[in-house]
Amino acid sequence: MSSTKNERSYKAQKVIDRMGQKLTRQMVGSLTACVHCGMCTDSCHYVLANPGDPTFAPAYKADRIRRLFKRHYDWTGKVFPKWVKAGSVFTDEELQELKDIVFGKCTNCRRCTVNCPMGVDLATFNRMARGLLCYVGIMPEGVEYVAKEQWEIGNQMGVLKEDYVETIEWQEEELQSEMEDPTAKIPIDKPDSNIVYVINPREIKHDPRSILDAAKIFYAAGEDYTMPSEGWDMTNFGLFNGDDELGGAVAGRVYDKVDELRGKKLVISECGHGYRSTRCEDTSKRER
């Protein structure tokens, strides 16, 4: 529901309320300490790629989030909003504009952070802002689609269980052919294995040759491993879109399956963020 400037929309109010729950002391320090010195500007690859446009400057982008913090959670912004450039959001259109900044103009690479003399960590509160917007369903269309697939089907490309199993079986046939060994297997849901191997859904959907390549390595090594029929997606859009609940659910499914199969080790295939998210996003605090 959109609203006028005099009346805040439901989503805008939710974003403001949620911000108070998500702020940490580290974020508050970063939101308060910026002196607008501009030393971060040249460190941003968006600035370098868009010369002459100050809206790509890290401090400018940070201020789009900072203004909300100041207006609603810092009394200097409550008392003197215009003096410190504090401001609020009222309409869904304004949330869309914020979405374009936090998703579209920052990759959370942290080059500005390591170049900030004050130690302001833009990436941390930029990710928080992504999470606030996701909380009210505002995110880039592609991100929304894959996040929904991860929530509802269990993997970001919406691969159904039967398609997954069928693809593994097809690769098993390829393995037997290439190894000239009709007993070669790609085990699925084999309990008590030494290794549980999980993958990126791209491998199932677009290029299963990498599954075959991994199977050949396991075969040559004589490794005792298995692939799970569920909880096999080690990519994680919760890490990307700031939705900690999704991040926890996706990583948790992987560990749940490892526990169920009593696997000793978890091995993941190639994915830069998948490695980190699998290690960090699980919120169950289990030993691993």
Added chain:
Amino acid sequence: MSNLLHLSEHTLQEVALVLMATVYYLRIRWFLKWPLGKERQPATGLGDTNPKKGERYSLGLIAKPWAMESTRSKPFMYAQFVVFHLGVVASITLSFIIPYGPGLLTSSMFVSVIQVLVGAACIVGVMRIIRRISNPYIRAISSPDDHFSLILLTSWFAFAFLAAPNDISGGEGIMLTYFLLTAFFLMYVPFSKISHYLYYPFTRTYLGRHFGRRGVFPIRRKPAYQVSK
């Protein structure tokens, strides 16, 4: 010395200092009420660093312009930072010396040192005002507080330069203006971005701890295989 000047050198400064300290106390208390974020990532890195090392490195970056690309590639900006902040220290020191240790200012050498420091800081202040207005990137991020704080400090430096000889034989106008500006500065600081130094130890410590845990700080300048475990 007139009663007004005496009042502005003593009572007014003391009231301003108490007000500043009170607001700072409230500010820190407010800040510490926010919950400390927890680390979710297991400790990583080559084992040659840890959160404590990261903290020390992060806090020490202020004195290592070669360590950050932003200061390494802009040595003139770093030099400005040093001069500007030395000027702040000199001007604050002067505001205590005039009422409580005026004997120090009988040394022309000492007065010259103070004047060089605040004079250079004043020139840097003017350069920064020009930069803040003329650079489109800096202009876009500047708030009224940013402009006002810079103008306030630059003016304060100018009057500190003139007040340093502590000579009221030509009138009390300069001294009076310097102390009124100092009092206003002390009372305004906690409400403005000038209070950034209050948060500096926190932000740098938290960042250093975080990056130390991840094996990022201290940033190493040699290949990983040469790093001792």
